[in-house]
Amino acid sequence: MSPILSIDHVGVRFGGLVAIADLHFDVQAGEIVSLIGPNGAGKTTAFNVMTGFLKPSQGEVRFRGTSLKGLQPHDITRLGLARTFQRTSVFPDDTVFDNVMIGLHRQGASGGAPGMARASLLDTLLGRAGASEQALRARAAALLDWTGLGGRAREKAGSLAYGEQRLVGVALALATDPAMLLLDEPVSGMNASETRVFVRLLRQIRERGITILLVEHDMPMVMEVSDRIVVLNYGRLIAEGPPEAIRSDPAVIEAYLGQGSAARRAAAEVREAACA
Incomplete structure (x- = not known):
């Protein structure tokens, strides 16, 4: 094999x-x-x-x-092939939810994950969220729930404890839909x-077919x-x-x-x- x-x-x-x-x-x-x-x-x-x-x-x-x-x-x-880093790499002044949304938008803009819904950044800023944007928001919420950060979604990422910031980094990496x-x-x-x-969480990630x-x-x-x-x-x-x-x-x-x-x-x- x-x-x-x-x-x-x-x-x-x-x-x-x-x-x-x-x-x-x-x-x-x-x-x-x-x-x-x-x-x-x-x-x-x-x-x-x-x-x-x-x-x-x-x-x-x-x-x-x-x-x-x-x-x-x-x-x-x-x-x-996605990675996290030794030091946290969050956007500290943005909410935890927005951190993951930024990751998802970047992935969509780069033509990344197959089947990933894409949304216009202008539409997002103007509040004209269509079906694709709603799909991204649902995916962001699911990633935060998966990594145990659902209850922290509206808090600024920089206010989290160091260990929790590392979990945000994992959520950002998972947002790229890695193998x-x-x-x-x-x-x-x-x-x-x-x-x-x-x-x-590691075992759950492996159960979803992701090698670590x-x-x-x-x-x-x-x-x-x-x-x-x-x-x-x-x-x-x-x-x-x-x-x-x-x-x-x-x-x-x-x-x-x-x-x-x-x-x-x-x-x-x-x-x-x-x-x-």
């Missing part, structure tokens, strides 16, 4: 600095795969290559069998209860939700496999233990997750 995403011996260099060295792994349709590693391992750099924000020095990325070489981020989004979603540290800033809710690749430092969450885990250290692939293999892999444990106190805590979380 052909993978939905293939990372084919990708390397990234900045002058003499090797950020990623010969990275290669596949993601199959319907999987939840986590990309983990100590700080500075190259995880976000890899995401930037996959989504067109950074050009690789070698190798290529293929999505649904199509090479992404030379494509711009918006071109890649149109193909069905695959790349999530960069999605539970950063969330408490334990919010993280549990987000894990349920995520970068995350919350080891218990990674171990719980992932079908497979890919581990980077200093830009190199050091391990790949199911959670039960990764949690006891000597190379993974050494990579975390060798990175100081913060990494030791992460390694301890890996061990605790193994006992959970």
